[in-house]
Amino acid sequence: MPEVPEIASRARELNIALAGKTISAVEILQPKCLNVSIEEFTAGLIGAVIENAAYHGKWIQIHTTQGWLLVNLGMGGEILLVTRATMPEKHTIVFEFSDASCLSISFWWFGHVHYVPEEGLQAHAPTAKLGPNVLDLSVEDFRRIVAGQRTAVKNYLLDQSRIAGIGNAYIHDILFMARIHPLRRLESLSPAEVDGLYQAIQDGLRPSLAKNGAFYEKDIYGQKGGFGMDEILIGYRENQPCPRCQTPIIKIKTGSTSSFICPSCQAFPAVV
Ligand SMILES: [Zn+2]
Numbered sequence: 001m002p003e004v005p006e007i008a009s010r011a012r013e014l015n016i017a018l019a020g021k022t023i024s025a026v027e028i029l030q031p032k033c034l035n036v037s038i039e040e041f042t043a044g045l046i047g048a049v050i051e052n053a054a055y056h057g058k059w060i061q062i063h064t065t066q067g068w069l070l071v072n073l074g075m076g077g078e079i080l081l082v083t084r085a086t087m088p089e090k091h092t093i094v095f096e097f098s099d100a101s102c103l104s105i106s107f108w109w110f111g112h113v114h115y116v117p118e119e120g121l122q123a124h125a126p127t128a129k130l131g132p133n134v135l136d137l138s139v140e141d142f143r144r145i146v147a148g149q150r151t152a153v154k155n156y157l158l159d160q161s162r163i164a165g166i167g168n169a170y171i172h173d174i175l176f177m178a179r180i181h182p183l184r185r186l187e188s189l190s191p192a193e194v195d196g197l198y199q200a201i202q203d204g205l206r207p208s209l210a211k212n213g214a215f216y217e218k219d220i221y222g223q224k225g226g227f228g229m230d231e232i233l234i235g236y237r238e239n240q241p242c243p244r245c246q247t248p249i250i251k252i253k254t255g256s257t258s259s260f261i262c263p264s265c266q267a268f269p270a271v272v
Helices: 004-018 038-045 118-123 139-146 153-158 171-177 191-210
Strands: 023-028 050-056 059-064 067-072 077-083 093-097 101-107 112-116 250-254 257-261
Touching (some): 023 038, 038 112, 139 191, 171 191
Antiparallel strands (some): 050 059, 059 067
């Protein structure tokens, strides 16, 4: 499933590749991924010129001269810049541009492709309710938003309405680097631990962002991301030695999710 290193990479690629292109046709094979009728969607976007692409949380936001094209890959999928000749067999929606290039979007399970008029972004509930992008936060911002929050650290970091962009894959290494047990209470963290957690978030996400995301996701040209399994410290490495202290990594249940932790480096304090 794509997380912020992958989403931000796709937005960066789309921003460069699509700027100036004019949407000339739209082919929709799965109308239920839209937020409006096919008629409203195509009327809104045909003739639109792409201005830029950015992201908020797991949504890619493509700004056009006629409003917004918003894409959420859900559990995963592909966004590919192709031509009719190189079109992948499986696609959910295709945008054809006046220069004959095409943007093909497909979902592994289910995703969303929304059209929002120029002034409508504030009223688009799925993005309006998101917290700030995690990579846009300064350490001062982070200290301020976590202050007074009373919840488990992992739950807080995964709550997209608080901070947008961290998901289930990168969270393990982030908490490991911060030496924080996922069930620690946010209000129990010392100021030094809060700052350490902020730094671990940066260190856990930015190396992958610099390499166009994880190896299991493709860029818009079909190339795999450069962040490999060997760069993951403890995530998905059950029973392997902790890279810091050699204690075997364990997998534990943390509420509705599983967590990979080093039980020695990320001890759960008896009294917090
Ligand atoms: Zn350890």
